[in-house]
Amino acid sequence: MYDKKRFFFLPIIRDNKNSLYITDDKNYIIARDEINSPYWIWTIDNISKDKVKEIMDIIKDNKTETITINCRERLYAEIKKIEKTSDVLKINYLECNKLNTIKLSNGFMDKPNYSDKTLLAHFWQDYSKELTKPDNISFIDSLNEIDNWLEDNNFYVWREKTGKIVCMANYWEYNGIAKISYVYTPKNQRKKGYCQSLIHELTKLLLERNIEPMLYTDSSNISAIEAYKKIGYELKETLVRFDITYAS
Numbered sequence: 001m002y003d004k005k006r007f008f009f010l011p012i013i014r015d016n017k018n019s020l021y022i023t024d025d026k027n028y029i030i031a032r033d034e035i036n037s038p039y040w041i042w043t044i045d046n047i048s049k050d051k052v053k054e055i056m057d058i059i060k061d062n063k064t065e066t067i068t069i070n071c072r073e074r075l076y077a078e079i080k081k082i083e084k085t086s087d088v089l090k091i092n093y094l095e096c097n098k099l100n101t102i103k104l105s106n107g108f109m110d111k112p113n114y115s116d117k118t119l120l121a122h123f124w125q126d127y128s129k130e131l132t133k134p135d136n137i138s139f140i141d142s143l144n145e146i147d148n149w150l151e152d153n154n155f156y157v158w159r160e161k162t163g164k165i166v167c168m169a170n171y172w173e174y175n176g177i178a179k180i181s182y183v184y185t186p187k188n189q190r191k192k193g194y195c196q197s198l199i200h201e202l203t204k205l206l207l208e209r210n211i212e213p214m215l216y217t218d219s220s221n222i223s224a225i226e227a228y229k230k231i232g233y234e235l236k237e238t239l240v241r242f243d244i245t246y247a248s
Contacts, residue, residue: 096228154172
């Protein structure tokens with residue numbers, strides 16, 4: 001019924017027994033993993049105003065004080081006519097079906113190990129400060145997050161020729177689709193092609209395994225989008241993330 005790549009999280013949420021997952025089997029799917037987590041809402045191209053109202057009534061029945069919604073631009077345009085929205089962020093969805101040849105930076109893709117944990121925990125703290133709402137993530141929490149990544153098989157870094165880590169990326173795989181996430185290069189290592197090289201080699205690895213790679217990125221991050229396009233990613237759609245705050 002829906003594009004499972006553009007709305008990568010929907011089947012994951014659906015399979016969580018404790019999640020909210022509501023659909024009329026034709027016009028929309030409303031999904032939320034747990035209380036206070038963002039809603040993901042898929043809709044058909046020409047959804048009616050009555051169906052938009054139906055969606056909002058469902059959300060109001062399950063609302064918390066402030067909710068975050070991820071949806072298509074056309075649905076956002078209808079919602080903002082009837083609700084006051086804030087913290088609006090446009091998110092580009094890109095996918096790669098054919099890899100381009102690029103010149104790689106000096107160095108190589110590698111899997112990190114536990115001796116890299118402290119450095120990567122600092123990366124994760126800096127990523128959180130730069131690219132998400134500031135939530136003052138503690139260093140202990142950051143170390144625990146990196147521990148989780150090191151335990152799975154989907155965490156990669158780019159090492160420059162001396163072996164120093166200069167970029168990191170992770171991916172989630174579900175039903176043959178991989179969402180590349182948490183791509184981060186420290187400020188003093190940017191504009192050297194490390195991120196592009198890492199994502200190129202990671203994408204190559206996924207395609208060789210017959211896994212479909214995709215990613216989301218802030219539409220204002222022009223340099224990242226251009227780097228991904230050079231690799232072979234295509235912009236397929238723009239989604240919108242926004243908040244609605246209700247009176248308590």
